[in-house]
Amino acid sequence: DLAVLKSKFRGALVGSLLGDCLGAPFEGELVSSGDKIVIQKYFDKLESPDLKGPIRSYTDDTAMMKSVAKTFIDKPEVDYTYMAKLFVKEYFAEPKRGYGESIVEVFSKLRKRKFEDVYKPAQEQFNGSGSFGNGGGMRVAPVALYFYNNYDAMIDVAKKSTQLTHTHSLGVHGAVFQCIAVSQALACNPKKKIDPEQFCNELKQKMKEVEKENDDGLNLKVEQPYVDKINVIQHFLKAKYNDELDEEIGIVLGNNICAIESVPTALYCFLRSLEEIPTVKTDNIFRRTIQYAITLGGDTDTIACMAGGIAGAYLGEEAINRNMAKQCESYEKTIEMADSLYNAVCGA
Ligand code: 8NA
Ligand code: MG
Ligand code: MG
Numbered sequence: 001d002l003a004v005l006k007s008k009f010r011g012a013l014v015g016s017l018l019g020d021c022l023g024a025p026f027e028g029e030l031v032s033s034g035d036k037i038v039i040q041k042y043f044d045k046l047e048s049p050d051l052k053g054p055i056r057s058y059t060d061d062t063a064m065m066k067s068v069a070k071t072f073i074d075k076p077e078v079d080y081t082y083m084a085k086l087f088v089k090e091y092f093a094e095p096k097r098g099y100g101e102s103i104v105e106v107f108s109k110l111r112k113r114k115f116e117d118v119y120k121p122a123q124e125q126f127n128g129s130g131s132f133g134n135g136g137g138m139r140v141a142p143v144a145l146y147f148y149n150n151y152d153a154m155i156d157v158a159k160k161s162t163q164l165t166h167t168h169s170l171g172v173h174g175a176v177f178q179c180i181a182v183s184q185a186l187a188c189n190p191k192k193k194i195d196p197e198q199f200c201n202e203l204k205q206k207m208k209e210v211e212k213e214n215d216d217g218l219n220l221k222v223e224q225p226y227v228d229k230i231n232v233i234q235h236f237l238k239a240k241y242n243d244e245l246d247e248e249i250g251i252v253l254g255n256n257i258c259a260i261e262s263v264p265t266a267l268y269c270f271l272r273s274l275e276e277i278p279t280v281k282t283d284n285i286f287r288r289t290i291q292y293a294i295t296l297g298g299d300t301d302t303i304a305c306m307a308g309g310i311a312g313a314y315l316g317e318e319a320i321n322r323n324m325a326k327q328c329e330s331y332e333k334t335i336e337m338a339d340s341l342y343n344a345v346c347g348a
């Protein structure tokens, strides 16, 4: 159904935006059980029609996501030099959006070297090992939308668009993980309950293939860190929710800026939020997902952005409270961007 798909495109991008904007004030925080009550009240207030917006600013996550989407809209044959130029232009126009500390070096080199080899600056990061930050995952949702009916192209573009800034396999595969999660959510009927176990098994099959690349050809044990994380997610989903579980999640799944310590956590937040959570009081799965992600603390804007992107792709924009959305900078523009992407894929 095309109307449903259009709504899901909007949901994925608006969902990401809300996670970023609403999570940003809590970035880097340790969250106590008292803070969970504060966050509950913050979200209750955001749903109130009396609030005037927009007042919540987006950060690097959304700034970069806009450039990825704009590349597909302007250049149907993906042009990575164009994408790199948009990243750089956006950064130098608004450098104070909370970018990662090291990625700024990539932008400076790209500009100084006049974009002659757009992949080289990223390859030079961290003495040649490349960044394993979550900056690829946080901006990948438009890739899942634009290539929703072409899996192989989606994987290829998720990798290449990430490698403009992140070349460490953990950074690249984290972006691929998030991209597949969004695409699976997009394919789910919003009126049907998702089976978390099945969702994870499907993702695990795909990530096994992606992480085969880790094989060094010496017949040693192939390390598959993202596949391992999916097993951890499945383990935690089987445990009954309690407050102490969140602390364990923070430690075992992680809540920081490394892709391996945040991308799987975002998926866990979404899947856990399909059922009620006692400390997150709402009937709305979308709100529950981002509110829960924020209560885990750490890199809250990015984890909520990724979790919100998955939830929005599943549920569609109708599930996202409009009062809440209107609080967020660029909400209307994000809808327009989702529609342009939709038109580019399905025809205006
Ligand atoms: P990045 O590539 O600069 O990576 C982020 C950080 O990860 C780096 O500054 C390093 O500290 C560390 N790192 C990455 N790769 C390596 C490596 N190979 N060896 C050692 N350390 C490494 O930027 P990014 O785009 O991945 O960052 C995204 C995150 O930064 C997002 O959360 C975004 O919102 C932003 N951000 C986060 C926080 C926070 O959580 N406190 C604060 C400000 C900005
Ligand atoms: Mg950010
Ligand atoms: Mg940083």
Ligand code: MG
Residues within 6 Å of the ligand: 027, 299, 300, 301, 302, 303
């Ligand atoms: Mg962040």
